[in-house]
Amino acid sequence: MALKTKACYMVKPSEPTWKGYQFLSEWDQTGTITHVPTIYFYRPPEDWVKLGDKIAAIVKQSLSRALVPFYPLAGRLRRLPGHRLELNCNAEGVEFVEAESNLNLDELGDLSRSSEYYYDLHLSPLVDYTRPIHELPLLIVQLTRFACGGFSLGLSISHAVVDGPSALHFLSEWAGLSRGEPLKTMPFLDREILRGDDDVSFGELSCLDHCDFDHLPLLIGQSDNLEEKKKDVTPAFLNVTKEQLEKLKKLANAGRARGTRPYSRYEMLAGHIWRCACKARKHMAEQRTALAICVDVRSRIEPPLPSAYFGNASFDVKAVCSSGELLVCSLGFASSRIREAVEKVTNDYIWSNLKYLKSQKDLSMFQDLHGEESSTDNKELFYGNPNLGVVSWLRLPLHDLDFGWGKEVAMSLDTYDTDFDGDFVLLQNPSGEDGSLIVSVRLQVPHMDSFKKHFYADII
Template identity: 45%
Template structure:
């Protein structure tokens, strides 16, 4: 049980610019929700909670001087779902809480409702301009452990931007000189062209495929789902990579861990869901565009610099062909993301009369917006992002990960906790398919050729 001990607002420690910062066309199609993230700590024996609490509040206030857009608010513009940012230093939400649980009670920190209670919740019935862009909750456990839960606006930041913010905040908390890149706040590089030029078929904006013989997603979106953490040892990861690369085209570069594991997960979900061979299925994922733009975005770019793409296949091919087939479809989608493709995608966002459908697909059993569950999957990867090692002065975290997995088929691929080459896949799937998925996920690693 989590008991709130106090909630208040943290504002920037110094006056910050009041001029508006543009919301780019890369930000405009992101959900009007907050990404729930949790850091878990096991401080040393001489740790003082009261000192740590004061330190983290003061350092957050100082960090907001650099990241002052997070202390502002979003406002709707017209009736088309577009938003603008007001830099008014209204502040971020901060709560302190206590729990009678112990860290051991959370096992591998699977994103269950119990874990979600350690992260601030947001009432989206509240007018948008009244909702903080960042909310923080520090929770003390009876065993002496701590968790730091964050809910950060999807419109304001992607994973790379969040990491930059956490690094600055932690260095300030430790009293160290800032040796990290400070945020680059100008988002104009990711605006659409004038006039917009549509040169590609941006199928990520198309309605997701439905199950064969179904005219809508109502039946699927109302089925009960559950979440699991799938653990892969370094040996299992290497085996998947080897299997993906054994039958790849000789002239192509080797498939990455992500391409192999995501391809494996995609085919396993098709099998667990018992798809027909002709079923169309898509795997949605995000591509970091910071180094794909011409010129590359400045270091420290703060905002969204990711583009959502989709790999497409018939389930029968995924299930019967070598793993390299699924990995190759993912590779094709990644290589499609060039500077010109990205600019065309922004142009497509710009000409949309209404963006509301992109704002509402995120929630479990949502009755609004597109449904990206069965027969599809979505895989978010933090591989290659240095998300871990955030030390506020009481040691590095023992766990960092998502606070929830939003909908059927949604998954996260993360590095294992010990930096030993292992991986963790957090996955939400319909209850009726989960047992089969867990069996297939490991069985196929042994049996795939």
């Protein structure tokens, strides 16, 4: 069942592109700056199966063309003093791996969820973080062919260069080029728009009240998070039906103040997850806990960023509470704390966030990067016990990625990098249009079964 690598090489832009060093905003340089892995599974029509290796050639050729307008992805990062980063647009290219497996797609079980089979197979390309950062490709693509003629397209893309909307803009345009279509929307590559003016005040730092840059809560009795980081973490994918979402909606909105809008899917689901994590982790009532919420600011900042802005235009805000208060109060209370955290992200708040990060002499405490350059005790970024982060991919166009042989039969997050306790992602269920969702979960091994029990207890 082992995966066999057939070839590995660099794919470069098909035409000359601009070369030089490009500014990265503080949001590019902070938070998760590792690679994000995803997998798309395809079961091509019979005539495509007969083409054999031509599928790989089509993918590579269209990728080479896509790297012309999206040339930052063909570059490399460069480390600057103070653990800052700069983008070297040098057209060194994207790493492309061809692999094969003697398995059939049907042997992998439910392709939209992690399974023991393709967890072990590594269907998205591994990233060697022991290499110097200036040698790491920003995008690695792995095409894996299965015995049945089906194949998977695994992608690992650097979060230091793109966020979710930017990554999916690239994938959509790449697939369109592969189908022989022209580029629909050029990426907006001018990151200077977020540099700001040092001589102009974009809101006072006091409007942040610094809560989003304070140390995250630690478990009572602990002075650091090193022991928690060492504990084994396991992944799971939980399905939430339309009926269960309706029950959560009623629970969250019961007692909601008149005149306030109903809680969103994110607010009620994230609140439910937060409360269930506290139960599963058996927190004491006085235990402080934080929930990190990723906010896209493209439409919140003034002037608004172009929708095709290619880079990171989001950052985390925190909702903080005691576990006891979360569990004594209703689901609506947890949802209200999440809403309060998001609603404080005004234009002044956004520019103040950038200004605060820009004022830091060293950004290492705000960065999550594997390898020797990462911080060993990063209180700002460890969202494990007693904390968690809930990211919504519900509005992202993750599916229907057609390179010319039909849309994928399934798409999944990869789970080989399972060392992030408290990492939750909300996903649309691609298996049908029944309104159900999938929650990707990563928790410490002793907490997972208990979390699942509490997660479904109130909504079955």
